[in-house]
Every structure is written in structure tokens, then in C-alpha cells.
Amino acid sequence: MSSNLTLEAKLAYQRYLDANGIDARIQYLQEFLSEVPKHKATEKIVALNKTKLSKLKAEKETIELRKKALSAGSEDPFAVKREPHTIQVMMISDLMDKGQGVGKSTLLKNLTGESSVKPGIYTPEPKVGIYDWEHVKFQVIEMPSLQNSLNLSKILASIRNTDILTILLDLSQNPLVQFNNIVSLLTDHNIFLNRAPPNIKIERTGSGGIQLFFHSKEAKKSENMSEFILEMVKAYGLQNATIKIYEEVTVETLEMAFNRKSVYKPAIILATKADVANTKKNYELFKKKASSVISTPFEILPVAVIYSSTGEQIRKGMDHFGEKILQHLNLMRVYTKSKKGVAEKPLVVPYESTIGDVALKIHKDLYHAFKFAYVYRVKGNHSTTRIRTGLNFLVQEDDVIEIFSRF
Ligand SMILES: Nc1nc2c(ncn2[C@@H]2O[C@H](COP(=O)(O)OP(=O)(O)OP(=O)(O)O)[C@@H](O)[C@H]2O)c(=O)[nH]1
Ligand SMILES: [Mg+2]
Incomplete structure (x- = not known):
């Protein structure tokens, strides 16, 4: 890949190369093309990749037409397809x-x-x-x-x-x-x-029968239910297992924990x-x-x-x-910052995510070549602080994150 390209363009191209499936390949190739600076030194790259893009789009059309023809009349309306990134x-x-x-x-x-x-x-x-x-x-x-x-x-x-x-x-x-x-x-x-699921861990073992452990003060309140728990374990189908209990249990929570279908x-x-x-x-x-x-x-x-x-x-x-x-899903929004400014679209990440998690979510190369990051965080008095961080820094809702890499 030409050295005339920006880091963003190189990352987009790598994503295109790594992508699985035609939709992702089209998306990343389009992203790559929008990132490439347009001048004499890059015109060949642009043209080549525009051609690749149009070929991919034509392939996609053929696949879709074929799918439609095949599934005509047989599609199950109850099998709703999950929309990616939603x-x-x-x-x-x-x-x-x-x-x-x-x-x-x-x-x-x-x-x-x-x-x-x-x-x-x-x-x-x-x-x-x-x-x-x-x-x-x-x-x-x-x-x-x-x-x-x-x-x-x-x-x-x-x-x-x-x-x-x-x-x-x-x-x-x-x-x-x-x-x-x-x-x-x-x-x-x-x-x-x-x-949350009941805090009970069921671990199958090779021998030794069933071992029960009550691992907290709360859990110990249920020691009088040991016999019932042993029966539940047998009903669950285990002869040899370690059961670790971390909370006070009831018949109801035991039923949940020992039901393979519980969600x-x-x-x-x-x-x-x-x-x-x-x-x-x-x-x-x-x-x-x-x-x-x-x-x-x-x-x-x-x-x-x-x-x-x-x-x-x-x-x-x-x-x-x-x-x-x-x-409710323990998710929060953070924003990435690049030379082009702060992205309008947030990254949605789980609570307790680190800068490393954010880098990985953007691209694995960014994680591997990570040098440091700046986190811009709004404080209680509305002023923004800039914090220089490593991979293990915990991010917070609304943080703006600028990651620097070694290439
Ligand atoms: N006053 C009022 N009526 C509403 C409201 N939302 C829906 N309706 C009325 O309630 C009726 C049913 O609405 P739908 O949206 O079709 O309800 P649904 O849950 O999709 O119904 P099903 O698909 O039959 O289960 C319609 O006549 C709506 O106009 C509301 O916020 N206020
Ligand atoms: Mg309806």
C-alpha cells in the first residue's frame, strides 16, 4: 500500500482486507475510498479500487436476486434477521x-x-x-x-x-x-x-460425588437447604460436581439456576x-x-x-x-477524535470498558500499535480536562478519545 495514504485510509483498507462477507467488504472499501486524499499520486489507487467496488456491488446484486428467487414464498416471517450494529x-x-x-x-x-x-x-x-x-x-x-x-x-x-x-x-x-x-x-x-442469574456456579467434575460450598455470609443462611440442593443437582443430571453458592437461595432461585432453559x-x-x-x-x-x-x-x-x-x-x-x-444493557456512549475532529456517531461500549477495549472495537491493528491516548473529559464545573492514558484506563460515558499509534 502506498505511503501517500493517511493512517485512516490504511486502517480502512485493512478492514476491507479482513472483512467477511460482501456487505462488509463493500462498506469498508467505500470508507477507504472516502479516506484517500484525491490527487495525482493516488489516482491509480482510487481507480483500481472503484473498479473493485463496482464489481463487488454487481456480485451483491446477483446474490440478492438469486436469494429472492430461491426463497420466494418460503420465507418465515417469524425469523427476523438481526440487523448488524444495532x-x-x-x-x-x-x-x-x-x-x-x-x-x-x-x-x-x-x-x-x-x-x-x-x-x-x-x-x-x-x-x-x-x-x-x-x-x-x-x-x-x-x-x-x-x-x-x-x-x-x-x-x-x-x-x-x-x-x-x-x-x-x-x-x-x-x-x-x-x-x-x-x-x-x-x-x-x-x-x-x-x-441477574442466581449467583450459583455449577462445575462438573470427574469424580468425588457432589461437593457443596457456601461462599459468603449470605450464602451460609441457606446451609439448611443442603439436602434439597443435592437433590436438585441429581435431578439436573450430575453425579460428580462442585456447586459454589454465593448468595442466599430460595427454591425459586434454585429452580432457575438448575434449569438449562433459563434466560x-x-x-x-x-x-x-x-x-x-x-x-x-x-x-x-x-x-x-x-x-x-x-x-x-x-x-x-x-x-x-x-x-x-x-x-x-x-x-x-x-x-x-x-x-x-x-x-438497562449497561452500555454507554463514547466518542472518538481524529484529525478530522470528534466523530458525530458514538461508539457504544459496556460499562467498565478500558481504552484497550475501545481501541479493539475500532480496529485490532490500532490496539496492537497503540502508543497512548488522550481522554477529554468534562468535569462537574463543565471544564474539559485532557488525560493522557494507557490501555488500562477506564472510560466514562461521553468521554472523547483520541488514540495515537506507532505507525
Ligand atoms: N388515544 C390513544 N390511542 C392510541 C394510542 N396508541 C394507539 N392507539 C390506538 O389504539 C388502537 C390500536 O393500536 P395499534 O398500534 O394497532 O396496536 P397494536 O398493539 O399494534 O395492536 P395489535 O397489532 O392488534 O396487537 C388504534 O386504534 C390506535 O389508534 C395512544 O397513544 N393514544
Ligand atoms: Mg400491531
Whole structure:
């Protein structure tokens, strides 16, 4: 590769070479082309790579046409494809008695502008849209109402695989009943909401029977359940194992821990139609009583999609939706800085990420050739400090990060 190229261009080219799949190759080659400075010394590189790009695009078109022809009529609408680089948010609701939905399609259409969504008409199959919030993308999926047993197993399989659930409860009808129905159904299928897995480690061993260890003061409170735990381990199918318990357990948490199908999902409640008269008291009552259905804490956002006098749609109560989703997933936003300035699009990284994690997320070469980084951080008094850091420095939400490499 020519030495006339900038570091950004070289990185983009390396990403193109490393890329798997035609979409990624196209994307990175386009990025490379936009990074190459356009002058006499680079014109050949540009031309060569533009040709490669057009060939790739033609190949992609052929592949897509072939796929379409093959799958015509056989595609399963319940097998929603995960959109890369997005956070998947799944909308679920109870099946309503009065035949009117809780407002999933209305909200999906409003958030994403997806034209195939038809509010007011029952949605029998998943509908998908992309919600773009401050340059973070969410793939929002409306699932048909639960208790529609026809496709329930497919819906549950999707729920098990999604990143976060939004439970939509219609405030104009009894939200507590809807919540109870949904939580019971999910619990019956070993899907547990807003809680960490029980802190119990099950390690298979070659011999020695079953060894139980209670590893904390809290855990020791459950020593009187040893016999039951041993039975659970046998029922689980282990003859030789070490079981390490780090918390006070109950029959319920043991059941969760020894069920191979248990999954743990974050969830937020969207209490819909908050504009309808007299729903405020339903909302207040629900807030008070929700803990009788499930003891783990829930975020409850009262929301509504209403119309202005000029007929324009106005969304209420969702201003912090994107933020809340990131919080529930323990994710935060940081921004990279290069010669071109601070990137508009954030990098979304887990809490407790280090500069090393950020470098790796950008590109593995940047991590391996890492020299140092500057972190620009806004302090309480709104002034910005510049911190020189190594790979192990912990980043915080909203940090601006400039990484310097050895090449
Ligand atoms: N007043 C009011 N009505 C709403 C709101 N959101 C939805 N509706 C109405 O509720 C009805 C059902 O809305 P949908 O968005 O189709 O509900 P859904 O959950 O997609 O319904 P299904 O797909 O049948 O499960 C429609 O008539 C909407 O106009 C809201 O915020 N306020
Ligand atoms: Mg719908």
C-alpha cells in the first residue's frame, strides 16, 4: 500500500482486507475510498479500487436476486434477521379482550417511520423498523400479541434471543392484569425479567460425588437447604460436581439456576395511551401494585402518540427511551477524535470498558500499535480536562478519545 495514504485510509483498507462477507467488504472499501486524499499520486489507487467496488456491488446484486428467487414464498416471517450494529428491542403485549391493540404498531411506526406498519389493524406477524436515536441505531420489532398460541413458540424463541424487551401495557384497560398475564407466561417458559442469574456456579467434575460450598455470609443462611440442593443437582443430571453458592437461595432461585432453559432479559414497561381520560389513576395504581406481580424493579414510562390541531403526530414520554435502553444493557456512549475532529456517531461500549477495549472495537491493528491516548473529559464545573492514558484506563460515558499509534 502506498505511503501517500493517511493512517485512516490504511486502517480502512485493512478492514476491507479482513472483512467477511460482501456487505462488509463493500462498506469498508467505500470508507477507504472516502479516506484517500484525491490527487495525482493516488489516482491509480482510487481507480483500481472503484473498479473493485463496482464489481463487488454487481456480485451483491446477483446474490440478492438469486436469494429472492430461491426463497420466494418460503420465507418465515417469524425469523427476523438481526440487523448488524444495532441494539434489538422487542415490543410485546398481552392479547386484548376488546380486540383493540395496546398501541405497538402506532409507536413502531412513529419511532421508525416504517411504512409497511399498519396501526389499527391486528399485526399477525413480526414487523421491524430502525429507530435512530442520537446516531445510535435500534432494531425495533413488534411481536404479535402473546397468548396467540398459533405462533407462540416462535415468538418465545425470538424473545429469548433479543437484547431487551419492551412490555406495552394499555393504560385504558387494566394494566395489572396484562402485566400479570405476560409475566406468568414468560416465567412458565423460563424467561426471567430484570434480574441477574442466581449467583450459583455449577462445575462438573470427574469424580468425588457432589461437593457443596457456601461462599459468603449470605450464602451460609441457606446451609439448611443442603439436602434439597443435592437433590436438585441429581435431578439436573450430575453425579460428580462442585456447586459454589454465593448468595442466599430460595427454591425459586434454585429452580432457575438448575434449569438449562433459563434466560434473563432486561425489560422496560411502556404504559400506552396515557392521553386517554382517566388513565392517570390506572397508572398510579399500577406503579404501586406492579411489585405484587414481580419483585424486581421495573422502569415504567407512560407514553402516548397524539395528534396536534394540524393533524401532526406527537410522541409523548419517550424522550429518554434510547438512554434508558442503553442503561438497562449497561452500555454507554463514547466518542472518538481524529484529525478530522470528534466523530458525530458514538461508539457504544459496556460499562467498565478500558481504552484497550475501545481501541479493539475500532480496529485490532490500532490496539496492537497503540502508543497512548488522550481522554477529554468534562468535569462537574463543565471544564474539559485532557488525560493522557494507557490501555488500562477506564472510560466514562461521553468521554472523547483520541488514540495515537506507532505507525
Ligand atoms: N388515544 C390513544 N390511542 C392510541 C394510542 N396508541 C394507539 N392507539 C390506538 O389504539 C388502537 C390500536 O393500536 P395499534 O398500534 O394497532 O396496536 P397494536 O398493539 O399494534 O395492536 P395489535 O397489532 O392488534 O396487537 C388504534 O386504534 C390506535 O389508534 C395512544 O397513544 N393514544
Ligand atoms: Mg400491531
